[in-house]
Amino acid sequence: MIYNSMKVETFYSLKKLQEKYGIKGKPSGPFGKIIQKLLALSLFELGATNIVERSVQGADIDITLNGKKYTLEVKTTETLYITLSHENVQALLYRSYDGYQPIIAVLRLTVFTDWILALIPKDEIPTGQILIDNLNRYRMKDLEKQLSPIFDKVVIKHFKDIFKGGEQYLKEQLRQAGIAQPDS
Amino acid sequence: MILKKYYEGETMLKIKKLEVNGFRGFPQKTSIEFLNPVTILYGGNHQGKSSVLNAIEWCLYGDECIGEKSGIRERVGTGEMSWRIINDNCDTAIVKLEIEGENENFTIIRTLSNGKSKKGKTIKILLQNGTEKEGSEAEQEIKKLLRASFKDFITSVYQHQETIRDFVIQKPSEQSDAMDRLLGLSDYRNILKGINNSNISKIQKFLAEKFDRFQENLKNALKIRQGDLEEKENKAIEMGLNIDELNEDKLLELAESIINDINSFAFLIGINAKKISAPSTWENTPSFIKAVKDECERLWGESPEVKEQIEKNNKRSKAIALKSQYETQYGIYTTKKEGLQEFIQKNGNEDKIDYDINKISQQIDNIDQKIRQISPKAKLIDEGISILKSSAPSEANNCPLCGQFVSDLLDHLQKKLKEEIQTQIAQLKNEKAQLEERKKTLENLKEELNNLKEETQREKVKLDKIINQISNFLQKELTDRDDPSSILQKEIKDIDSKLQKIENAIKSKRDKINEIYKNTEKINLLYEIVQLKVKLEKINQIKKTKEYKNLEKIKDDVSKLTGFVEELVKTIKICMQKEAQTKINLATNKIDYYFRKITDNPAFQKINIRVEKGKGDINQYIFEDQDGKRPVPVLSQGDLNSLALSIFLGLAVTFSDSHHLGFIIMDDPSQSLDPEQKTRLIEVINEISEIKNIIVATYDPEFLQCLKDNISKLKSIYIFSNWLPKRGPIISKE
Numbered sequence: 001m002i003y004n005s006m007k008v009e010t011f012y013s014l015k016k017l018q019e020k021y022g023i024k025g026k027p028s029g030p031f032g033k034i035i036q037k038l039l040a041l042s043l044f045e046l047g048a049t050n051i052v053e054r055s056v057q058g059a060d061i062d063i064t065l066n067g068k069k070y071t072l073e074v075k076t077t078e079t080l081y082i083t084l085s086h087e088n089v090q091a092l093l094y095r096s097y098d099g100y101q102p103i104i105a106v107l108r109l110t111v112f113t114d115w116i117l118a119l120i121p122k123d124e125i126p127t128g129q130i131l132i133d134n135l136n137r138y139r140m141k142d143l144e145k146q147l148s149p150i151f152d153k154v155v156i157k158h159f160k161d162i163f164k165g166g167e168q169y170l171k172e173q174l175r176q177a178g179i180a181q182p183d184s
Numbered sequence: 185m186i187l188k189k190y191y192e193g194e195t196m197l198k199i200k201k202l203e204v205n206g207f208r209g210f211p212q213k214t215s216i217e218f219l220n221p222v223t224i225l226y227g228g229n230h231q232g233k234s235s236v237l238n239a240i241e242w243c244l245y246g247d248e249c250i251g252e253k254s255g256i257r258e259r260v261g262t263g264e265m266s267w268r269i270i271n272d273n274c275d276t277a278i279v280k281l282e283i284e285g286e287n288e289n290f291t292i293i294r295t296l297s298n299g300k301s302k303k304g305k306t307i308k309i310l311l312q313n314g315t316e317k318e319g320s321e322a323e324q325e326i327k328k329l330l331r332a333s334f335k336d337f338i339t340s341v342y343q344h345q346e347t348i349r350d351f352v353i354q355k356p357s358e359q360s361d362a363m364d365r366l367l368g369l370s371d372y373r374n375i376l377k378g379i380n381n382s383n384i385s386k387i388q389k390f391l392a393e394k395f396d397r398f399q400e401n402l403k404n405a406l407k408i409r410q411g412d413l414e415e416k417e418n419k420a421i422e423m424g425l426n427i428d429e430l431n432e433d434k435l436l437e438l439a440e441s442i443i444n445d446i447n448s449f450a451f452l453i454g455i456n457a458k459k460i461s462a463p464s465t466w467e468n469t470p471s472f473i474k475a476v477k478d479e480c481e482r483l484w485g486e487s488p489e490v491k492e493q494i495e496k497n498n499k500r501s502k503a504i505a506l507k508s509q510y511e512t513q514y515g516i517y518t519t520k521k522e523g524l525q526e527f528i529q530k531n532g533n534e535d536k537i538d539y540d541i542n543k544i545s546q547q548i549d550n551i552d553q554k555i556r557q558i559s560p561k562a563k564l565i566d567e568g569i570s571i572l573k574s575s576a577p578s579e580a581n582n583c584p585l586c587g588q589f590v591s592d593l594l595d596h597l598q599k600k601l602k603e604e605i606q607t608q609i610a611q612l613k614n615e616k617a618q619l620e621e622r623k624k625t626l627e628n629l630k631e632e633l634n635n636l637k638e639e640t641q642r643e644k645v646k647l648d649k650i651i652n653q654i655s656n657f658l659q660k661e662l663t664d665r666d667d668p669s670s671i672l673q674k675e676i677k678d679i680d681s682k683l684q685k686i687e688n689a690i691k692s693k694r695d696k697i698n699e700i701y702k703n704t705e706k707i708n709l710l711y712e713i714v715q716l717k718v719k720l721e722k723i724n725q726i727k728k729t730k731e732y733k734n735l736e737k738i739k740d741d742v743s744k745l746t747g748f749v750e751e752l753v754k755t756i757k758i759c760m761q762k763e764a765q766t767k768i769n770l771a772t773n774k775i776d777y778y779f780r781k782i783t784d785n786p787a788f789q790k791i792n793i794r795v796e797k798g799k800g801d802i803n804q805y806i807f808e809d810q811d812g813k814r815p816v817p818v819l820s821q822g823d824l825n826s827l828a829l830s831i832f833l834g835l836a837v838t839f840s841d842s843h844h845l846g847f848i849i850m851d852d853p854s855q856s857l858d859p860e861q862k863t864r865l866i867e868v869i870n871e872i873s874e875i876k877n878i879i880v881a882t883y884d885p886e887f888l889q890c891l892k893d894n895i896s897k898l899k900s901i902y903i904f905s906n907w908l909p910k911r912g913p914i915i916s917k918e
Binding site: 008012080111131132133134135136137 | 385389392393396410427717742743746
């Protein structure tokens with residue numbers, strides 16, 4: 001192998017996707033959805049099952065991993081902060097009735113980008129503008145470590161086709177992987 | 185029932201006597217006795233009343249009642265701004281408090297010195313059995329006997345002026361703060377304030393921003409390299425590589441292909457190829473490229489057709505050079521030759537010039553001869569005339585022709601003769617000069633002719649030399665009839681024809697070697713791309729450094745700390761709220777009772793207090809009447825004061841079983857009360873004095889009169905007046 005990791009390549013690939021699909025000031029735009037789907041595919045590669053990816057309403061992703069059920073709110077940002085709306089939190093809490101544990105998944109688009117997967121007790125989920133570092137104490141570092149190289153591979157593998165086909169291409173990839181997309 | 189029980193319990197401690205010296209407003213030793221159930225301290229502002237109450241507090245609790253931790257605002261501050269114990273005119277403050285208990289009496293003596301000889305604090309307790317304890321032992325004993333913390337003391341024993349004052353201000357946040365203090369929750373507030381001042385969130389944000397700036401710098405550095413990479417990638421795509429192929433795998437694949445191509449080429453030209461090893465990793469690419477180039481050059485150079493091509497090319501170059509040299513020299517020689525012929529045609533050849541020169545020389549000689557002949561003849565005639573003059577001077581002037589006398593005839597003849605001779609000579613000399621000029625011109629022409637001949641000969645030699653070289657080059661004897669230029673032109677044409685034949689023969693081989701070179705260029709570009717990618721990726725190694733990991737750990741630790749602190753804050757706020765609600769719940773009936781009693785306002789049949797989470801989850805106290813309406817915004821200052829007093833008195837009575845202090849201290853309780861309210865307050869005080877001794881300080885003469893008139897218990901009244909800095913107040917007892 002030439003490289004130890006594909007981090008920088010991943011970063012620049014994502015930057016190119018952002019340039020093409022990102023909408024300034026709208027993190028939940030097409031680029032945000034692309035990142036969400038890339039995460040869903042990465043979790044699939046990681047071995048997660050019963051994956052549900054939602055583009056419109058409710059929690060962004062549901063998964064079962066190592067016998068545990070998680071529901072994820074996915075946030076992409078270039079700043080030090082993310083914004084969690086009341087609706088975001090409500091969606092996570094709603095899933096908790098079905099035994100899902102809430103995870104805030106944050107991808108900060110900068111060098112050394114890594115996913116932050118913060119498993120937060122449901123009564124401690126904050127709302128409003130949140131300093132990403134504040135999530136550090138909830139991070140699932142082992143899972144992040146496993147996810148990181150897989151995410152790199154997934155991004156590099158699909159980059160060219162996403163660049164051409166955008167979110168639609170990823171929807172098809174998710175469909176082929178058997179990932180449910182209720183609102184597609 | 186409760187009041188009765190405490191009273192009957194006879195567990196209460198009561199103050200018997202206070203002795204102060206050097207404490208705050210008392211520079212001199214002063215004693216006050218508290219022998220009756222009610223003690224009234226009366227006097228104007230700054231007469232020492234509050235100092236008496238402060239002295240009791242300080243003697244019981246020492247440092248606990250000083251500074252921010254006391255929860256009393258006026259005691260916050262350090263240095264010059266501090267709440268000072270020792271009187272400005274003294275070195276030592278001494279407070280002695282005699283207390284009467286159920287089973288025993290005891291005396292507490294607390295001192296504080298800042299004198300030159302003696303500094304520090306002392307605390308001493310003298311028990312009835314004669315035991316004397318000091319320092320921490322004394323503090324322990326006091327706590328045991330009082331069974332009341334300082335917080336209990338200010339909540340339910342000592343009503344400070346400022347708690348009432350703040351409550352009356354009516355600003356909700358300050359009212360809540362005052363309520364917290366009335367309920368003894370200052371510690372919580374102080375901790376929350378301390379946490380807030382620690383700025384942990386700001387530190388976390390600062391760290392995050394610093395870290396972000398570091399990443400931003402890194403990103404900028406990467407951007408430059410990424411630009412180079414993209415430029416090379418585009419070039420590689422232009423060269424026919426696919427974006428997916430810009431990697432080490434493709435590089436190694438191309439290397440293998442190049443080795444195969446070299447071997448095929450060597451076979452084609454019939455030469456053995458040297459062994460070239462494929463690079464084991466992308467890093468060996470430069471040495472591989474060099475080996476490939478060297479081998480290609482060697483094989484190409486050793487190919488027979490290529491060798492012949494080189495030879496023919498060299499010969500062609502030589503022929504072209506000789507043809508050029510010949511044509512140039514031939515031109516020079518021809519020009520010179522034509523110049524010579526033109527000269528001869530114009531001026532004649534050498535013989536003719538020589539003939540003309542000789543002829544002119546002869547003419548010159550003849551002139552010289554004539555001149556020489558004229559001179560002796562003239563001399564002879566001159567001599568003859570001279571003889572005539574001397575031999576016959578008288579006849580000398582007679583004309584020989586006519587015989588007539590002519591004056592100076594001989595002199596005249598002599599002069600005439602001389603003039604004639606001179607004219608003749610001058611003419612001859614002039615003629616001679618012209619001839620000499622002509623002779624000189626001819627001599628110059630002759631010299632010029634000789635020069636032209638020599639130059640023409642020199643150029644002819646040079647031309648012959650070149651012709652000789654051409655003859656050698658062509659290996660053929662050339663005669664004067666041959667045109668070397670044409671012969672060379674024909675030779676060049678023959679070489680070109682042969683070269684074309686060779687070129688046709690090696691074209692396919694040239695294409696093969698060019699293909700190898702092109703692939704070598706691709707490999708080189710792939711090498712540069714991979715190298716750049718590796719450099720970019722190496723930046724990721726920063727993440728694995730100890731320093732980076734430490735930085736991340738610090739960030740994690742700060743995040744954890746922030747989390748703990750947030751939890752702590754949340755817990756403190758919950759405790760604060762619960763404690764407030766518990767206390768209010770327990771004392772609510774008493775508070776309601778005292779409030780309605782003091783205000784006697786028919787609009788209030790019931791006052792309820794609820795605790796809610798206010799801004800920042802800090803306690804917010806909601807006061808409601810029997811209908812759930814909130815009266816606070818419309819309450820008068822007197823009503824608010826009554827409410828504050830009711831809360832204090834309600835808590836004082838409700839929680840009096842939690843400690844042994846059998847007295848209540850009230851500092852200026854009548855502020856903002858109307859006369860009716862003052863009277864009703866006294867009724868309440870009278871009621872409470874059944875179970876507790878009351879110490880009241882007031883500056884209000886109306887309130888004093890009411891106290892005198894309406895307190896049914898025995899009472900002592902001390903009048904404070906004429907306070908002077910070096911003496912203190914004059915205290916008289918009524």
